[in-house]
Amino acid sequence: xxxxxxxxxxxxxxxxxxxxxxxxxxxxxxxxxxxxxxxxxxxxxxxxxxxxxxxxxxxxxxxxxxxxxxxxxxxxxxxxxxxxxxxxxxxxxxxxxxxxxxxxxxxxxxxxxxxxxxxxxxxxxxxxxxxxxxxxxxxxxxxxxxxxxxxxxxxxxxxxxxxxxxxxxxxxxxxxxxxxxxxxxxxxxxxxxxxxxxxxxxxxxxxxxxxxxxxxxxxxxxxxxxxxxxxxxxxxxxxxxxxxxxxxxxxxxxxxxxxxxxxxxxxxxxxxxxxxxxxxxxxxxxxxxxxxxxxxxxxxxxxxxxxxxxxxxxxxxxxxxxxxxxxxxxxxxxxxxxxxxxxxxxxxxxxxxxxxxxxxxxxxxxxxxxxxxxxxxxxxxxxxxxxxxxxxxxxxxxxxxxxxxxxxxxxxxxx
Amino acid sequence: xxxxxxxxxxxxxxxxxxxxxxxxxxxxxxxxxxxxxxxxxxxxxxxxxxxxxxxxxxxxxxxxxxxxxxxxxxxxxxxxxxxxxxx
Ligand SMILES: Cc1cc2nc3c(=O)[nH]c(=O)nc-3n(C[C@H](O)[C@H](O)[C@H](O)COP(=O)(O)OP(=O)(O)OC[C@H]3O[C@@H](n4cnc5c(N)ncnc54)[C@H](O)[C@@H]3O)c2cc1C
Ligand SMILES: [Zn+2]
Numbered sequence: 001x002x003x004x005x006x007x008x009x010x011x012x013x014x015x016x017x018x019x020x021x022x023x024x025x026x027x028x029x030x031x032x033x034x035x036x037x038x039x040x041x042x043x044x045x046x047x048x049x050x051x052x053x054x055x056x057x058x059x060x061x062x063x064x065x066x067x068x069x070x071x072x073x074x075x076x077x078x079x080x081x082x083x084x085x086x087x088x089x090x091x092x093x094x095x096x097x098x099x100x101x102x103x104x105x106x107x108x109x110x111x112x113x114x115x116x117x118x119x120x121x122x123x124x125x126x127x128x129x130x131x132x133x134x135x136x137x138x139x140x141x142x143x144x145x146x147x148x149x150x151x152x153x154x155x156x157x158x159x160x161x162x163x164x165x166x167x168x169x170x171x172x173x174x175x176x177x178x179x180x181x182x183x184x185x186x187x188x189x190x191x192x193x194x195x196x197x198x199x200x201x202x203x204x205x206x207x208x209x210x211x212x213x214x215x216x217x218x219x220x221x222x223x224x225x226x227x228x229x230x231x232x233x234x235x236x237x238x239x240x241x242x243x244x245x246x247x248x249x250x251x252x253x254x255x256x257x258x259x260x261x262x263x264x265x266x267x268x269x270x271x272x273x274x275x276x277x278x279x280x281x282x283x284x285x286x287x288x289x290x291x292x293x294x295x296x297x298x299x300x301x302x303x304x305x306x307x308x309x310x311x312x313x314x315x316x317x318x319x320x321x322x323x324x325x326x327x328x329x330x331x332x333x334x335x336x337x338x339x340x341x342x343x344x345x346x347x348x349x350x351x352x353x354x355x356x357x358x359x360x361x362x363x364x365x366x367x368x369x370x371x372x373x374x375x376x377x378x379x380x381x382x383x384x385x386x387x388x389x390x391x392x393x394x395x396x397x398x399x400x401x402x403x404x405x406x407x408x409x410x411x412x413x414x415x
Numbered sequence: 416x417x418x419x420x421x422x423x424x425x426x427x428x429x430x431x432x433x434x435x436x437x438x439x440x441x442x443x444x445x446x447x448x449x450x451x452x453x454x455x456x457x458x459x460x461x462x463x464x465x466x467x468x469x470x471x472x473x474x475x476x477x478x479x480x481x482x483x484x485x486x487x488x489x490x491x492x493x494x495x496x497x498x499x500x501x502x
Contacts, residue, residue, distance in 0.1 A: 239464070241461070245461060245463075254462055299434055301467065303487050303488045308417070343458045399459070
């Protein structure tokens, strides 16, 4: 069914009873041409592009739990492409440009809201570094603007602008094309489009082991039995390292918990995505009215999807220092996701060290904004056996050649 | 928040500690080691889910480094050992 005003009207008049299933939950078949491990946004996007662009006939996505139940459904939905290095800017802006036309292309409203992202500078030193970053981004062709303290105060009237504030406002910068998109909608949009093209989306199907023949991966053992295919894609976020281990190699990645939380819903009080350099705290207001906020990682390896209280406390404290008015709000939910953080904070894309397996790993704390790109370039690697020009610098070989793309230092803030 | 038993100071609050990575043995002599081996030593880790052996530092306490054996999937702590002590 095509979603449009007419179908909405018709369903409204008939009690919303006639909506067909958006996508088909399939059972595992013994053989495919390509199998993607991990049914998050990236894996689903990959399956869609494998069918749509490369015409690969039989494609499956295997998901251990439920569709989008990993980091895709746990992130704070910020999208932006303000990266320091040209390689990253090309990659993330490719994704943002896909996002800009995704609702049209997939006939599914992903609720992209380009309300802008605004990074606050809290000192003159912050401002100097920010000016340098903004210059680099402009050279990368990314549309960012440096803002004066007065401009930031006008954009964020509730931020503590007192000169004696713990985190005073010295200025900032914005990418107005940045903003938020609905995370579940992105997963469902790709799932629906992939399913319509015949992709099997198999839930509750955990990949347990790899089957090798003559040094090449030819199949998988899963909780639903064996499956064989010509090519495999690894897109399991926090669990990429565990799966790589089973395929016989290691990744330059550590899995950490990243937590986020939301407040009770209130009327509109924040119209952009605010981020703070000194604290790493960021906050936006969802369409439902909740404040959605988070900060940095829980600083040791973890697979718990929880997040520890001392970090929760630090996130809340940072937000209240900057936005004292939020003090009266009650907290509604707090949660964690397992993020795969690479050594240089940039993703690892393309062929893996093992034949038959391709990588879409290391998106870490900031891969929601890159969902269309991760899927697109994983599909490219699986279908052609090699890199697209945009994904080439992100090959795993950079850790040996030394050509790291150090966005941890470059872009400052991760997600 | 957890209590972590420092081998020197006893149980202390988690925020006093810093995680120091999965131990790796430095290949020597560095100048005759291949790029691949060196890169493996610098960057590549097992990143285990479950039982792990890690370096930690009681950074806001006595400042000593030690080995911690714990479960990354449950956060259960099995042992904290002074460097050089047998597992
Ligand atoms: C709290 C939080 C806030 C974040 N905020 C932002 C943000 O604002 N902006 C941004 O750009 N990014 C953000 N991120 C990062 C972002 O969520 C991720 O980078 C992105 O969603 C990764 O998508 P994915 O499809 O690769 O992974 P996932 O959605 O995690 O999908 C991977 C899937 O693989 C499955 N899987 C694992 N093991 C197996 C197995 N053995 N067999 C089968 N399936 C398996 C998992 O169940 C999971 O569903 C945030 C992350 C967190 C946790
Ligand atoms: Zn101590």
